Amino acid sequence: MAEEDSQNNLNLSFLRTLFLSYSSIKEFEIIGRAYKYASEAHEGQKREDGKPYITHPLEVASILAEHRFDAITLSAALLHDVIEDCGKTKEDIEEKFGAEVAELIEGVTKISTISANTRQEQEAENLRRMLVAVARDIRVLLIKLADRLHNMRTISALDKNRVERISRETLEIYAPLANRMGMSTIKSELEDLSFKHLMPDKYREVSEAINANVGKRAHLLTDAVEQMQKQVRDSGISAQIASRSKEIYSVYKKMLRQKRPIEEIFDLLAMRVLVSSVKECYTVLGIAHNLWTPIPGRFKDYIGTPKPNMYQAIHTTVIGPGDGPIEIQIKTHEMHNTAEEGIAAHWKYKSEGAIDERLGWLRRILDWQRESLSAQEFMDSLRIDLYDDQVFVLTPKGDIFELPKGATPIDMAYAVHSDIGKHLSGAKVNGRMVPITTRLTSGAVVEIITLNSAKPSRDWLNFVRTPRARQKIRHHLKENESEELKKRGSELLQAALNNFKLNLSVAKKSSEIIDAIKAAGFKELESALEAIGFGNESAEAIARKIAERKNPTVIAQKPISRQEQKSSAGSNVIVDGFDGLFVRFSKCCNPVPGDKIIAYLSRGRGVAIHKNDCPNITDLSNEPARIRKAEWSGKTGKFSAAVLIEGSDRIGLLADITQAIAKEGGNILSADIKTKEKGKDNFVIEVNDAEHLSRLIEALKDVEGVCFVARAGSK
Structure with missing residues (x-):
């Protein structure tokens, strides 16, 4: 114990010598008090390497003293873990050391009580919170970088998994942050230490x-x-x-x-x-x-x-x-x-304009990311913004914009203003018209052309590089989609209300519709219309609730059966958990009774029924929330099936094919005939079920000159 105290006193003496080389003994007074408070708070705590915990904040403060920081910053460095690890509060620190020190420590402190489902979410939220504090006071980041640097210098004491995780985070986030702030010495050491432990x-x-x-x-x-x-x-x-x-x-x-x-x-x-x-x-x-x-x-x-x-x-x-x-x-x-x-030099000399210029990028990130909820999106976009490869482009007026390498005029438009991006219709680079997906290079003069009628395209998401542009495009598409869904929902609900001789525009003004909407679990009509348009809610069910409140007698006399609530397609299938939705058979695979089927809730088009082995279902399976189980109801009817027939170009072959189809009770709805040798002909045939279709295919195989017959739309 005496040996540890002796070593700590030596470390404090070194810190004192460093500080007095550029400041006064009077200024050191708060540092001495901070050391004493931290030493008592961390008493009995050990680092992973077995050393007393107080050695860590001492080293962090010494790193900052080497960069000639003031007493407030060094005091906060000495105290930076007492809230997180020692049960002290911000109020405790503020009472003893003032609000400035307390604010700095709170900015560096991780949140251990946030509601986060995964380590990734917690790390993202801690980083987001720290960067908000950095935007208020750059010293928060300087303390954090010194903290991370000492942790990387002593990381060998940790287990392999933690070494890899912390080293990767340092290489991807903290070293680029140091670089962004122009602190090359810290950036280089963080990079080399991370590299050493990740790829020894x-x-x-x-x-x-x-x-x-x-x-x-x-x-x-x-x-x-x-x-x-x-x-x-x-x-x-x-x-x-x-x-x-x-x-x-x-x-x-x-x-x-x-x-x-x-x-x-x-x-x-x-x-x-x-x-x-x-x-x-x-x-x-x-x-x-x-x-x-x-x-x-x-x-x-x-x-x-x-x-x-x-x-x-x-x-x-x-x-x-x-x-x-x-x-x-x-x-x-x-x-x-x-x-x-880097920015530390500007801070010491109180160059507030230079600090604001360096922090502009950070404030822009935090501004638009207030709308982002995903931890993965936050981390991915931060990595892009921190990445070293940047291009500088100019407006015709000479304003300079900094964009990531690979950025396009779309990114440039959104960097200027979200409304400019929203109405982007074209771009000129160095006076020449170019596609808006053109990659920009440093020094280019970019003129953005807008039209009030222009609007973002979903395809733009394949080309943009900046998180701001990506987020704004998605926001617009979501808003636009919402309006389309409401419009379709309104049409479907009016069609359902027609059964009860009710008018939606009149019903909107009544108390009955408000009660009906609330009974269906919605706060307002707009939300219900969007759900109907999306396919998540039955227009007929909502219409019935409205009618019940308008005229209960009519409803009692005319109950709506489950089959009446469905469309003609819907009457033949049962979709798990959904009654009365608009149901259609997908033309890509044309399912018929006897096929194994699955339902997909499409945007604004109700429920699409696919065969289980339809190739498109594989593409849609990345949205599992839209997939529903489905089965045939047992009701008979006529169904469309696509059949591919390959045969020689002999005279009379087409007549024999149509005769074979008719003989088996099929009805040709459409045909795409190729006249080349061994042409492939596509027929859409009306059949009763899968068994009927199978008999028809076997009959076609017996036709002279037919080489190949198969059902289209399957894997």
Whole structure:
């Protein structure tokens, strides 16, 4: 115990030294109190590696102190687990340390009591909640990133499944979040640690290959740095020049993306040149290109066009000493500081405008995702928004929009405004008309053309990349579908009310219809009409309830039988759980009595009856809520069946086929005749049932010249 206390005091002393290197002893007072409170709250708790739990918040605070954060942030870091793990409340923290510290801790704290059916839903809700807090105060994310970084540094103590789950989440969510915020040092370490634990063999292979390749050419990089230093110094520029190492995961991604072995990766050898002004950046670029031959296509000006995370620099790759490629990064000291610390640098210097600019993307995500209920949709869309590959496109007025790679004018239209997307009819890219499904590239000037009569198409969902566009299109389609269902429901209900000589438009104004709708389980008529149109409710059943309240005597005199409630098709089948619905036989398979059948509740078209082996049922089975059991009622009748006949093109064959059908009691409803040799003819024949159809097919097989006969519409 004494040894643990001694180690913790050393850690606190280190934190104090770090903090005092950029702040005052007076400011450290709240940090000391926060440490004491956290130490007492976590007393007796151990980490998975056996160390006292307090070592974790101490390390998190130290990571933030290395980035020179203020006392409030460091205090919140020390206390960030006391609500979640120690039973303390936000009110407890606010009383002792103030509202600012309490708000930060609440933002970082996971919700353990939320109503979530799966781990995925709980993780998604925790992340969504944290991002809402981040939009209010960026320090919530900075504490969370430091927390995740220390957890990744010590993750080896966990079991294999947890290591894999946490590492994957870190690689897919937290490293991209750090990148979005421009915090490259934290981003790179999170990526490398995740890579190491997810793919240890590949990590070791890439790491060893980097060391081997760089080691063989290290002296060449040293020579290049010395040459650059001399030339820059001679030009009168004060510069800081050094070699830089490439991150392991970054190299691995580049190998995959470029499909090249490590020997062919251009920027394994790299140098960084830091100068005082933008003008000096371009002067140094000229010096580099005079010293060595630039490689075509390897020049990028991120000063003129910053990355989405506001990263700025000039990148160029040259053929350096020994005829090997060397990447040179040129930037100002301020740009370098921003690249290393990202939004943290802006926060420390109170650059609120820069912070708002960096958080704009997050606020946009949270704005439209308030309408999204699915945990999977939230996580998928967040991954898209965090993904590094972005394109920048411009409006004709010069406004810049950031979109994911692969985005189309449809995405652009919805990025401008949801109403623009809703009425999109065309697009011009760089002054030329293009399909609205065209993939956009950086620098393109995109003009969106709208028409009041235009509306979104379901096909657009196959092309859009942004979650906002996808969600808005779905919302419109759902609204539009709802109106169509209500219209059809109104028509069906009026048809049913005709049996009782009632008018729907008149009945709408009566109290009887309100009572009838409530008795059927609906709050309002609109909901009932939509359910009728969808096929989930019987128009006849609702009409009967209305009529009962209008004139009970008529209903008593004329009870509606189950068979009367059905259509002619419906009178021949019984659908599990549904009486009186509009029923039709699907033409794709034409079921007849004797076939095994199944019912599908279609949108706005009642119930469709299919054969069990109909290929379309396989396609529809991804909506199990619409599938119902069905069986034949036993009532006799005439039914349509599709038959495929293949035969030679002999004179009189068609007459013999029609005679065979008539002889077996069938009636030809339609025929599609091909006159080519061994043509395939399609007949729709009226039969009594499956047994009758089977006899008819056997008779057709006996016709001279008929090579093949089969029922159409089956697997």
